[in-house]
Amino acid sequence: MKIAIVGAGPAGSLLACYLVRRGHQVEVYERRPDPRRYDDEEGRSINLGLSARGMRALTDVGLMAEIQPLTVPMRGRAVHAPDGKVAFHPYGNRQTEILHSIRRRDLVISLINQADSAGVAFRFDTTLSALPEADAVVGADGAFSTVRTLMHRGARADFRQEYLPWGYKELTIPTMPSHHEALHVWPGGDDGLIVTHPNLDGSATATLFLPYDKLAAITDPEAFFAERFPDALALIPDLAKEFAERPVGHLVSIRTAPWHHEGQVVLIGDAAHAVYPFYGQGMNSALEDCTVLDACLDEHPDDLAAAFAEFERRRRPHTDVLDELSRQNFVELRERVRSPLHHARKRADLTLARIFPGRWVPLYTMVSHTTTPYADALAKAKRQDAVLRWAAVGAAGLAAVAMLARKVR
Amino acid sequence: MKIAIVGAGPAGSLLACYLVRRGHQVEVYERRPDPRRYDDEEGRSINLGLSARGMRALTDVGLMAEIQPLTVPMRGRAVHAPDGKVAFHPYGNRQTEILHSIRRRDLVISLINQADSAGVAFRFDTTLSALPEADAVVGADGAFSTVRTLMHRGARADFRQEYLPWGYKELTIPTMPSHHEALHVWPGGDDGLIVTHPNLDGSATATLFLPYDKLAAITDPEAFFAERFPDALALIPDLAKEFAERPVGHLVSIRTAPWHHEGQVVLIGDAAHAVYPFYGQGMNSALEDCTVLDACLDEHPDDLAAAFAEFERRRRPHTDVLDELSRQNFVELRERVRSPLHHARKRADLTLARIFPGRWVPLYTMVSHTTTPYADALAKAKRQDAVLRWAAVGAAGLAAVAMLARKVR
Numbered sequence: 170m171k172i173a174i175v176g177a178g179p180a181g182s183l184l185a186c187y188l189v190r191r192g193h194q195v196e197v198y199e200r201r202p203d204p205r206r207y208d209d210e211e212g213r214s215i216n217l218g219l220s221a222r223g224m225r226a227l228t229d230v231g232l233m234a235e236i237q238p239l240t241v242p243m244r245g246r247a248v249h250a251p252d253g254k255v256a257f258h259p260y261g262n263r264q265t266e267i268l269h270s271i272r273r274r275d276l277v278i279s280l281i282n283q284a285d286s287a288g289v290a291f292r293f294d295t296t297l298s299a300l301p302e303a304d305a306v307v308g309a310d311g312a313f314s315t316v317r318t319l320m321h322r323g324a325r326a327d328f329r330q331e332y333l334p335w336g337y338k339e340l341t342i343p344t345m346p347s348h349h350e351a352l353h354v355w356p357g358g359d360d361g362l363i364v365t366h367p368n369l370d371g372s373a374t375a376t377l378f379l380p381y382d383k384l385a386a387i388t389d390p391e392a393f394f395a396e397r398f399p400d401a402l403a404l405i406p407d408l409a410k411e412f413a414e415r416p417v418g419h420l421v422s423i424r425t426a427p428w429h430h431e432g433q434v435v436l437i438g439d440a441a442h443a444v445y446p447f448y449g450q451g452m453n454s455a456l457e458d459c460t461v462l463d464a465c466l467d468e469h470p471d472d473l474a475a476a477f478a479e480f481e482r483r484r485r486p487h488t489d490v491l492d493e494l495s496r497q498n499f500v501e502l503r504e505r506v507r508s509p510l511h512h513a514r515k516r517a518d519l520t521l522a523r524i525f526p527g528r529w530v531p532l533y534t535m536v537s538h539t540t541t542p543y544a545d546a547l548a549k550a551k552r553q554d555a556v557l558r559w560a561a562v563g564a565a566g567l568a569a570v571a572m573l574a575r576k577v578r
Numbered sequence: 579m580k581i582a583i584v585g586a587g588p589a590g591s592l593l594a595c596y597l598v599r600r601g602h603q604v605e606v607y608e609r610r611p612d613p614r615r616y617d618d619e620e621g622r623s624i625n626l627g628l629s630a631r632g633m634r635a636l637t638d639v640g641l642m643a644e645i646q647p648l649t650v651p652m653r654g655r656a657v658h659a660p661d662g663k664v665a666f667h668p669y670g671n672r673q674t675e676i677l678h679s680i681r682r683r684d685l686v687i688s689l690i691n692q693a694d695s696a697g698v699a700f701r702f703d704t705t706l707s708a709l710p711e712a713d714a715v716v717g718a719d720g721a722f723s724t725v726r727t728l729m730h731r732g733a734r735a736d737f738r739q740e741y742l743p744w745g746y747k748e749l750t751i752p753t754m755p756s757h758h759e760a761l762h763v764w765p766g767g768d769d770g771l772i773v774t775h776p777n778l779d780g781s782a783t784a785t786l787f788l789p790y791d792k793l794a795a796i797t798d799p800e801a802f803f804a805e806r807f808p809d810a811l812a813l814i815p816d817l818a819k820e821f822a823e824r825p826v827g828h829l830v831s832i833r834t835a836p837w838h839h840e841g842q843v844v845l846i847g848d849a850a851h852a853v854y855p856f857y858g859q860g861m862n863s864a865l866e867d868c869t870v871l872d873a874c875l876d877e878h879p880d881d882l883a884a885a886f887a888e889f890e891r892r893r894r895p896h897t898d899v900l901d902e903l904s905r906q907n908f909v910e911l912r913e914r915v916r917s918p919l920h921h922a923r924k925r926a927d928l929t930l931a932r933i934f935p936g937r938w939v940p941l942y943t944m945v946s947h948t949t950t951p952y953a954d955a956l957a958k959a960k961r962q963d964a965v966l967r968w969a970a971v972g973a974a975g976l977a978a979v980a981m982l983a984r985k986v987r
């Protein structure tokens with residue numbers, strides 16, 4: 170069968186590897202130039218946190234060994250307090266419970282090379298505005314998917330697009346003085362948030378998230394940093410220049426249905442479900458889509474309509490939950506990581522996980538370090554929370570009984 | 579100022595009356611032919627329930643006296659049980675707490691005549707696909723607004739479009755044997771819902787709402803009615819013919835933001851907020867938009883940007899609540915109106931309203947028979963519910979104390 174994929178981002182180029190392995194004739198159309206020839210990052214989300222789901226999907230096509238050396242481990246969060254103190258909080262109990270920072274470009278080039286050598290045809294510099302000729306078309310063309318628009322035209326499609334009222338700017342930290350192997354966070358509450366991902370060369374990319382009105386009101390970025398994030402100011406030597414030159418990035422959440430049309434079209438990745446980036450799961454869920462779709466094609470090898478329908482049925486409830494989790498983690502990153510109580514709770518979670526290995530798994534661990542489907546992870550976390558609450562009630566009850574017993578005696 | 583309105587539906591033609599009164603030069607573009615010359619109903623939602631908000635808006639431009647004779651009062655709901663029994667439940671305690679059934683066409687023609695004679699220029703048979711030349715453009719072009727799409731292009735707009743998985747068909751009841759002055763309901767649970775609005779000539783328009791799969795599965799409409807709605811079957815002599823000829827209508831809910839752009843464009847009516855029709859408030863809220871926008875123009879006569887921004891700030895929270903209420907009322911109409919408990923609760927509400935006039939107002943009454951803004955109505959209803967709950971707890975508590983007291987004695 171001839172299958173056309175629109176978009177050679179993480180989702181499209183990984184799916185190309187899966188589909189060519191199934192024996193299909195695969196063609197990928199990509200608006201941008203071949204990243205192997207040109208370096209055009211557009212300065213947007215240039216490094217990302219790869220976690221268990223993405224790694225599992227890359228392992229399935231035999232790429233993880235090649236990609237591993239391109240990543241920098243992030244072993245936990247380094248939280249910066251206003252006074253400049255840095256507190257390190259590990260992501261998990263085990264060596265494997267870490268994230269991996271990777272340049273989007275490096276990941277995509279590996280995927281394209283792999284697909285290319287397996288016989289996938291790539292058409293770069295090609296912006297599609299109509300569906301290409303093929304037995305089926307996969308829309309992997311990101312949050313503003315043209316394939317989605319074409320597929321939904323005139324149809325009874327549900328669609329929800331929501332912008333976070335915060336934009337972002339990417340800035341460069343040439344060297345991180347401590348905790349290079351960490352995701353650094355400056356939680357600024359309603360006044361902003363900085364998150365950094367490390368690069369192989371010892372530098373890090375900082376992303377400043379800020380409400381639009383505050384972002385627009387900054388006339389002197391150095392003065393702004395001196396007031397809000399003084400210790401970050403010292404780390405970004407080119408602040409004024411970068412702040413002036415780099416575009417403001419926007420954050421959009423997208424949910425939609427249906428994801429497919431009669432075995433002819435199917436959406437994956439951000440085209441089907443875009444989330445705010447605060448759980449670091451956008452790309453990971455896009456890559457995981459490919460494994461789920463591949464499994465559905467396995468079950469319905471001769472019936473694309475059934476495979477696509479099953480893919481949406483099986484997958485959408487989980488990406489809907491990821492959308493919720495990504496919203497909640499925005500609050501966590503900008504607010505709660507400042508609170509000692511929050512860290513006490515996190516530590517208690519990790520301690521329980523050590524005492525009951527496999528039976529008590531913190532939500533963050535399930536989402537980032539396992540491939541438990543998102544909705545199942547959330548459901549399990551809620552059950553754990555209920556146990557904790559009942560334990561607290563039970564403890565209070567026991568204390569009351571003990572007091573009464575003393576009085577009675 | 580020259581203001582262009584796109585859409586001569588209820589919202590656009592009423593706003594034309596308001597704007598020409600403010601001294602503006604108003605031009606209205608409408609895709610369909612002039613309804614005063616042609617009868618082209620397309621068979622869709624041909625009669626609607628006008629309630630307090632819409633009436634208030636029509637009174638403001640002096641039209642209610644002219645429109646009143648075109649309406650049929652609906653004094654309550656006539657609920658049809660499976661055994662054919664009909665129970666009548668009045669809408670309120672007072673003569674004025676009723677709805678008014680009107681043909682959409684009659685309403686729009688009155689509005690167009692009024693606007694026309696005040697100097698508004700109408701351009702019928704004109705489908706706009708670009709914004710017209712004017713100092714400001716009003717998008718009153720309904721749920722699938724072209725003005726909205728043009729205004730949001732490239733902007734960070736929030737947008738949510740959701741289809742109910744139920745479609746509808748309109749059918750004709752030449753004479754309603756009893757309770758002509760009522761809204762008739764056949765609550766069929768998950769198996770369908772029929773609602774009728776009366777017409778001046780003694781006939782009524784029935785709307786059959788059904789899940790799409792069930793609608794598609796009907797091969798013999800008479801057999802379907804004989805099984806599900808036997809007493810309705812007898813009322814619709816042309817059932818088979820109408821069922822085959824009339825199109826399936828779709829129900830969409832739309833929320834979006836922003837509603838305006840820099841004093842140049844503003845959205846009203848279904849273009850800004852479309853709701854499921856189960857609270858009978860879609861057109862009423864569209865008409866009410868005109869009074870709210872007019873008030874904002876009063877406050878900012880020389881600053882359209884400020885007026886449009888204030889309109890959205892003041893109005894959107896209320897239409898968001900209407901969206902929720904319209905979803906809830908879908909459950910009420912198809913399920914709860916079957917339950918005696920529900921009617922007991924409704925009667926208790928009306929009794930409390932009689933005992934505490936003005937202080938206890940059922941939610942349905944506030945939404946349909948007053949102009950209390952939707953969100954304020956919901957908040958007040960929630961407070962009333964809390965009082966009822968506490969009263970119940972209090973009664974139970976008193977009973978318990980009484981029992982204890984008896985035991986102690």
Ligand SMILES: Cc1cc2nc3c(=O)[nH]c(=O)nc-3n(C[C@H](O)[C@H](O)[C@H](O)COP(=O)(O)OP(=O)(O)OC[C@H]3O[C@@H](n4cnc5c(N)ncnc54)[C@H](O)[C@@H]3O)c2cc1C
Nearest residue numbers: 176178179180200218297310311438439446449451452453
């Ligand atoms: C600030 C930020 C930080 C993030 N951090 C993380 C993180 O730490 N971890 C994580 O997992 N995710 C993260 N994400 C999310 C991640 O970037 C996306 O989820 C991921 O890129 C989605 O992959 P995709 O292949 O579905 O879409 P995209 O990456 O958007 O790729 C779509 C491709 O389609 C092409 N295209 C679009 N339209 C057309 C057309 N009409 N014709 C031809 N080609 C077309 C585009 O050029 C593009 O190459 C972050 C996102 C942002 C904004």
Ligand SMILES: Cc1cc2nc3c(=O)[nH]c(=O)nc-3n(C[C@H](O)[C@H](O)[C@H](O)COP(=O)(O)OP(=O)(O)OC[C@H]3O[C@@H](n4cnc5c(N)ncnc54)[C@H](O)[C@@H]3O)c2cc1C
Nearest residue numbers: 585587588589609627706719720847848855858860861862
């Ligand atoms: C089954 C059903 C029952 C309903 N019952 C009730 C009820 O009982 N009570 C109630 O209050 N509401 C009810 N409604 C809702 C009501 O019909 C709508 O809310 C109301 O019509 C909205 O008015 P509007 O003027 O904003 O939009 P519309 O009525 O949709 O008018 C928009 C106008 O713009 C024109 N137009 C569109 N695009 C263009 C373009 N590009 N160029 C030029 N012209 C264009 C259209 O032809 C149309 O005339 C019901 C709806 C349905 C579907």
